[in-house]
Amino acid sequence: MEKINKYKSAITILILMVMISVTSCDSFEYELPEANSKEDLTPPEANFSAAVTDDYLTYTFANASTSATDYMWNYGDGNTSTGVDGVNTFPAEGTYTVTLTASDKLGVESISSLEVVVVEPEEPLAIVPKILNPSFDEPGDDGKYTSPWVDSNLGKTIQISTSSSFVGTKAAKFPNISDARVAYQKDIAVTPNTDYIISYLYSIETGDASSITVSILGGTVTSPDDIAGATLKSHTGTVQLGKTPFESVDVSFNSGSNSTISIHIENTGTATGYVEEFTSSVIE
Amino acid sequence: MKNIKLIVLLIIGVTIASCSSDYLEITPDSGITADSYYQTADEVETGLISIYDAIQGVNSTDTDDNHAIMYEFYLTEMRSDNTRTKSQEGEAAQFEFYTVQATNGIVADYYASFYSVIYRANIVLENLDVVDDETTAAAFEAEAKFLRAYAYFNLVRLFGDIPLIDRVVSPLETEVQFTRVATSGVYDLIVSDLTTAVAGLDNTYTTRASKAAAQTMLAKVYLTLEEPNYTQAQVLLEDVMVSGFSLMPDFNDVFYSERNNEIIFAIGYENASSNDSQNFSAEWMNGVGRTSGVNYVTTDAVTALDTYGGDRTEYSYRIDPSQTTQNQVIKYLPNGEDGGTNGKTFINDATLAGNDWIVLRYADVLLMHAEAILAGGTQTTNINALNSFNEVRNRAGLADDADGTITKDELLLERRVELAFENHRFFDLLRFGKAESILSTFSTTNGLEYSSSDLLLPIPQREINLSNGVMKQNPGY
Structure with missing residues (x-):
């Protein structure tokens, strides 16, 4: 009997202890004791x-x-x-x-x-090459109609013809190869890896076989030796019907890795040639 | 007596005169110190070679050694959808489950290894003044800067903002060691170093820096930048494309005829040499190395290779002969041996393998060329891009692109099957802006724990601890 009583009292004490802990839980769960508590040094930081x-x-x-x-x-x-x-x-x-x-x-x-x-992204539009003084009818700041087609590193300045032209009143004139006159315009902005057409007109006076070569160059060149390596596309015109019947040429090319191009024009024969009216467009 | 006084005075005088600073700061003649070693160009060159030694890593199973590039696959391939561990448990499995801890020893190993590369490169750059010949000095500078940029490029893509050490620092300069510099600042140094490298190197070597390697890496950096420079990348790649490299006609030869014409930059290893061999080839086999097998191929990568790999599939992975439910990488079989019928019996010691690790090869150049022309768009029909793209496909026995239009997804897929298990996949996903979508889908399908903060590895906890609160951890760790 005594044994059982002992058990009973032990169990009662246990139950009491459990009850106390259950009730006391509530009292300190959300209230940390002041002593030994630490400030939260790492609060959340949203980012x-x-x-x-x-x-x-x-x-x-x-x-x-x-x-x-x-x-x-x-x-x-x-x-x-x-x-x-x-x-x-x-x-x-x-x-x-x-x-x-x-x-x-x-x-x-x-x-x-x-x-x-x-925003809905726009298809990036390709740059349309802007060729300055395309018909040799607009004088530059220096008052010359050859501007900006001059580069003394590449050749002598071209002449301007007032007697043979297709639009306006003037055209570029290339007397003959021994004269080594070169028209060169650089820094024409293009979008890389885009197909373009550059068109122009030329004529060549009758006489010994002659030709006008227009080259589209990637980037810029500083010496005649670099032209062949930089050429994206070129056209050599050999139609030789005199001053006025102008022949139209379309040069299509891909700009490749270049963000600028240059145009280089020279006379590769002995008869005088004329070049006129550059236009450019993007091939869609 | 007078004479003796005079003699004593004389002796004192002589002694005082000889007390120059050299006398007080003697150079030990029984040993070599870093301060006294670099006296001639040849000695500086040995310093250069030691940078490659740091990239090779130490072929050991000791976790205190730097294993450098031998451990790179853990941090890259195994964190992508390409590979995993065979056992899927342990520290190495943290990568595939996207549960990497800041205490991960492999991460700490790689971090320390590549800062060791940077340290050794800085040592060379600091001692260039003893090289009298200007051309040699410029070449050494270019080579050291290429390797420094290579190390930073890997670290910045893996860890994000990192300490930028561009000179030899002393142990007490703790601020620069633990101050994390924004990625843009790190990329500024990378671009500047690689630009110097392009100008000062030639194409003599494949297991040392070359001009083509610097150009290819700079192109990749330009494609990776937050604001990519596609045109510059294209110009560099087109220059590499006319530098005499070509695709090997047989895909398998890329890996087993070493230093071939397709390799632009590789880390050289020598068979059976305890100093210069590698152990990753053994680790990728079934229980041949220290692990039971790592870098095993995921089902996802098997499907991609089977469907789109062409001739490359049979040379990229195989069914593990000892465990036929598993797939192994076979691009770097130890010393080219296939391991016999059980796939793990090797004549030469597989843990001392001599396979070079290919960092850059020509197929990568061609595919990046198409990527540069795509210029961040979704598709291109550009003929130059198509030519490069199709050249890679044709070598793999595949026809030209069917519709003549390369989409961004097609390019990413082609890179995956061409360059599988060569540590490109993770970086490709990041560069293409596809990591989030592809890895979260991959994670959901396979019950992994990917979240966007897993795209950056944790800064090793050891560094955070040493920094005394200066260094902050990446989010999510």
């Missing part, structure tokens, strides 16, 4: 970055928060999510404020937001 996907309306959000355990994403279009990383498809173009609320288990929150501008 993230956004990246557009192949679909311009859909963005992925990379979470870069520190010391946080729970996340709340608000995409500014009514959508929300609670995963670590975010992904959202916006309904239409516009500016959305995306907010990330990062929190830890102490309930401390940190908020970070980012404005996302959703």
Whole structure:
């Protein structure tokens, strides 16, 4: 009997102890004791970055928060999510404020937001080459009609004809090869890896066989030796019907890795040649 | 007596006069110190060679040694959708599960290894003044800078913002050792170093820096930058394309006829040499190296290779003869031996393998050429891009691109099957802006734990601890 009583009292004490601990749990669970408690030195810090996907309306959000355990994403279009990383498809173009609320288990929150501008990307348009003084009718700052077709490193300055022209009143004139006159225009901006057509007119006076060569060069050259290596495409015209019947030429080429091109023109024969009216266009 | 005084005075006088600073700071003649070693151009060149030694790493199973490029596959291929460990457990499996810890020893090994490369390069650059011949000095500078840029390019893509050490620092200069510099600042040094390298190198070597290697790497840097410079990359690559390199007609020969015409830059190893051999070839086999097998091929990569690999498939992976449910990489079989019927019986010591590690090869150049012309767009029909793209496909026994239009996805896929298991995949995914979408899908399908913060590795915890609070960890670790 005594033994059983002892057990009973022991059990009662145990139950009491359990009850006390259960009740006392409530009292200190959310209230840490003052003594020996430490300040939270690493509160959550929300941070993230956004990246557009192949679909311009859909963005992925990379979470870069520190010391946080729970996340709340608000995409500014009514959508929300609670995963670590975010992904959202916006309904239409516009500016959305995306907010990330990062929190830890102490309930401390940190908020970070980012404005996302959703726009449909435009197809980048290729640059149309702009050839200056294309018909030799516009005087440059120096008052000369040869401007900007002059480069003394490559050859003597061309002449300007006022007696033979197709448009306007003037044309470039290349007396003959022994004269070594060269027209050269550089720094014509192009979009790399794009197909272009450059067109022009030429004529050659009758006489000994002669020709006018127009070369499209990638980048710029500083010496006649570099021309062959830099040539993207060239055309040598040999139609020799006199001053006025102008022959039209289309030179099509790909700009390759060049962001600028140059045009180089020379007379490779003995009869006088004329060059007129450069135009350029992008092949779609 | 008078004479004695005079003599004493004289002796004192002589002694005082001979007390120059040299007398007090003696150079030990029984040993070599870093301060006294570099006196001639030949000695500086030995310093250059030691940079390659740092990239090779130490062929050992000791976790305290730097294993450098031998461990690179853990950080790159095994963190992509290409490979995993065979056992799928242990420290090495943290990579494939995207659960890398800041305490991961392999990450710390690689980090220390490549800062060792940078340190050795800085030593050479610091001692260039003893090289009298200007041409030689310029060549040495170019070579050291190429290797320094190579190390930084790997580190910045793996760790993000990192300490930027561009000179020899002393142990007490802790601030520069632990201050993380923004990636743009790191890339500025990389571009400047590689530009110097392009100007000062020629194409003499394949297992040392060359002009083509510097051009190819600079092109890759231009494609990787936050604001890529596609035109510059294209110009550099087109220059490499006329420098005499070509694709090997047989894909298998790329890996087993060493230093062939397709190799632009490789890290050289020698068979059976404990100093200059590598062990990754053995680690990729079934229980041949220290591990039970790592860099095993994922089902995802097997499917891609089977469907799109052409002739490359049979030379890229095989079914593990000892464990037929598993697939092994066979691009770097130890010394070219296939391991017999069980795939793990080698005549030569497989853990002392001599296979060179290919860093850059011509197929990479051709595919980057197409990438440069694509210029961040979604597709291109440019004929030059198609020529380069098709050259790689034709070598693999595949027909030209069917519709004459290369899309970004096609290019990424072609790179995957051409350059599988050569540590390109992870960086390709990042550069193409596809890492997030492809890896999160891959992770969901296979029950892994990918999140966007896994795109950067943790700074090794050891560094964070040593920094006394200066260095902050990457998010997510």
